[in-house]
Amino acid sequence: MERKKHHTLTEVRRARDDEGVAISCEQVEFWLSQSLTQQDGASDAPKAIAAHIADCAECQTEQREMLQLSMARVESTPDPLFVRSVMARVRREPVPVRRQRRTALRFRAAALLAVLLLPISVFLVATIQNDTSETSTIGETETARLESNSIESNTKVKTAAPMSVQLDGFQSGYDRWRVDAQPNGGWIPAYRGDEGSREVVSF
C-alpha cells in the first residue's frame, strides 16, 4: 500500500492558496496531531486548518460525529458517599505502612547480617585461598624429608606437629626458595640455602 505523503503547513497553505489543490482530511488530521513548530508557521495554522474544515464535507461529517460523542459525555459530580465508601474499604485493607515497615525491617536485618558476615567471609576467603595454594602435608613423624621434585616454589609445608623439615635437592633457577610450614596452625617461612644444597629447616 502506498504510503500517504503528509504535508507541512507551508505546503498546505501553498496548495490551498496558490494551486487550489484540495488537501485530504488525513493530511490535515496528521498535521493537527503534530506539534506546531515555528518553521511551520504556527501562527497561521488555525486559518489553514479552519479553511480546510470549512470547505471539506468529510470534516463536517466528522465534526457532527464529534458533536454526537461530546453530547454523550456525562459530567460527573463529586460524590461524598463514594469517597466515604472507598475509604471504608481502604480501612479494611492492610495498612501500607505496615508493609513498608516490614520491608524496612527486613532490609535493615539483611544489612546487619551482611555487615556481620563480611569479616567472616573475608577471613574464610583468605583461608580458602591459603588452603588452595599448593600444600604439601608432612606426616606426623618427627622428621620428614621432602624431595625436590615434590615441592615447587612458594610451597607451603604443613606440619601436624612441631617437627623438623628437611629440604633436599632443590631445583635450580630460584634465588630464594621459600617453604612455609605450619606447625600447630601457624605458617612459618623457611628459606633455602645455596642452590643445590641440602638444607634442614627445623621448627
Added chain:
Amino acid sequence: MSRFGARAYRRRQDDDPQKRQADLESADQDREWIARACYGDERAFEQLVTKYQERAVSIARNFVMEEETAKDVAQEAFLRVYRSLHRYDPTMRFYTWFYRIVVHLAIDHLRRRKRTPQNFAEPEAVWEHPGDGPVELLATTEVRGHVGQILERVPEKYRLLLVLRDLEGFSSKEISEIAGWNHATVRWRLHRARKLFREQWESAGLPTEM
C-alpha cells in the same frame, strides 16, 4: 465548540505556561499525598480519592455504560492503587498510572459481561444542567444510548481511544502513557477508530444530523 476549536483550545492550554505550572504543582501534590499515604496517612489517600473520583467514574462509565457499575469499577481501581502504593514510580504522573488501572478494570468487566450475557437497562438520564428542559434531556439521553450502542460494537482498542480522546478529552500523549502505546500508534489508531465509529453509525441508520 467545534472540533477544530476544541483542539486549538487544547493545544493553547498545553502551550500555556500557567497551565504547565499548575500541572507540575498538581503532580507534586499527588506525589506528596502518595508518600504520606504510604506512611499510613488515610487523610492523604482520601484527598487523592476526592481529586480523581469524578474522572475515574466518568471513564469507567464510558466503558460499562452503567452508573453503579462504573462506581464499582472506580472503587476497585482505588483499592488496587492503595494496595500498590509502594510500587508507584514517582517519575510517572499518578493519574496516567491510575487511569490505566481504571481502563483495564473496565475492560475486564466488559469481557466478563460478554461471557455472561444479561439484560441491561438503558443508559440512565442524568440531569446535568438545571436549565435543561425535558426535550433536551431526552435528546441527550437518546444520543448517549446510540453512542453507547456504537461503542459496544467497536473493538476494545479503538473504543479505548474514542473514550479517552473524544469523550474524556485526553491528549494523544496522555493516552499513549495510559494505554502503553507509542504516540504514533495512538494517532493512527485514533484515525481508524473514528472511521470505524462513522461506519458503524451510518450502518446502524442513525441520524447524522442532531
